[in-house]
Amino acid sequence: MRHETDDAAFRQALGHFASGVTVVTTIVDGLDHAMTASAFTSVSLDPPLVLVCSHHTSRFNDAVLESGHWGVSILAESGRKASAWLARRGRPLEGQLDDVPHHRAGNGVALLDESLAWLECTTTQAVDAGDHTILIGEVTAAAVRDQEDAPLLYYRSHYGTIVRSGESEKTIYEGGA
Template sequence: MTADDSHDPRLQPLAPSAFRDVIGHFASGVTVITTSLEGTLHGTTASAVSSLSLEPPMLLIAMNRESVTGQAVLDSGAFAVNILGEGDDELARRFAAKGGDKFAGVDVTLGDHGQPLLVDALAQLVCRVRQQVEVATHVVFLAEVHEATARPGAPLAYYRGKFGRLAFDD
């Protein structure tokens, strides 16, 4: 970069507010990441979830470094991804809130690896962390999927700060 380049707006860092506004145009599914650490259940709503590979089955999640659930995932080395279905807006809001007993009144079973599974979720994936990478404000977890179950239904969608549903053309 030359001295003249420092005034070129195309080379300036993007403002976080501009990034948030534009990335908000990307629709995503809604999940609740859960884990258990020393007998305590942890969970948080997340949309930063992506499949990574089929062989072996792997996915990635990104969690804020300050997340209590993210720290529990780091310490336990395992988590579950609970994919929420249409109408699970309230469950998504509950797990997005900070503090309190998020699991109170929520039906939960434990997967074969001890991770909490939300009974009413559309689908669940139980994962073991294979690697984690710290990037900016987040930790990206690369994980192998050991269990996967799903039931019929449509996913809960998230777009521009609101929950909704997908509409399909016939």
């Protein structure tokens, strides 16, 4: 059964889903392309696969389809400014990472320093879905920054971070904490 969905109600409902914040990067002809993305998730452990969604009309979408490889920076709370900058439409491509601390992955893409973890990916599938492309990538390298533990979160158009509870899925299930 299909229900007509009001665009505003759809956006509002999705805004109630808290998500982590990532920056996805690629490089084409020596030029960095980057986008802030909350539509990111793991897909499979064997093989290690992740996915990210990219809008069809974005500059990033064309670049990542051409390059076939990309990086994911899972942002720490300290990456808030970089996230906001790289979410701005129409920003200049050249020099867009000049004020964003980053390093280069083995595949050449930029990975943001203000992150909890980094992934290097090779596209295995690109699936058209509505106004987006679902990019599925095999993870070819991964790293974590153990000394940082405050993730950047996005909820109802606002940034936040986690407030830890003493409970976890394990303690709740086992009746502890």
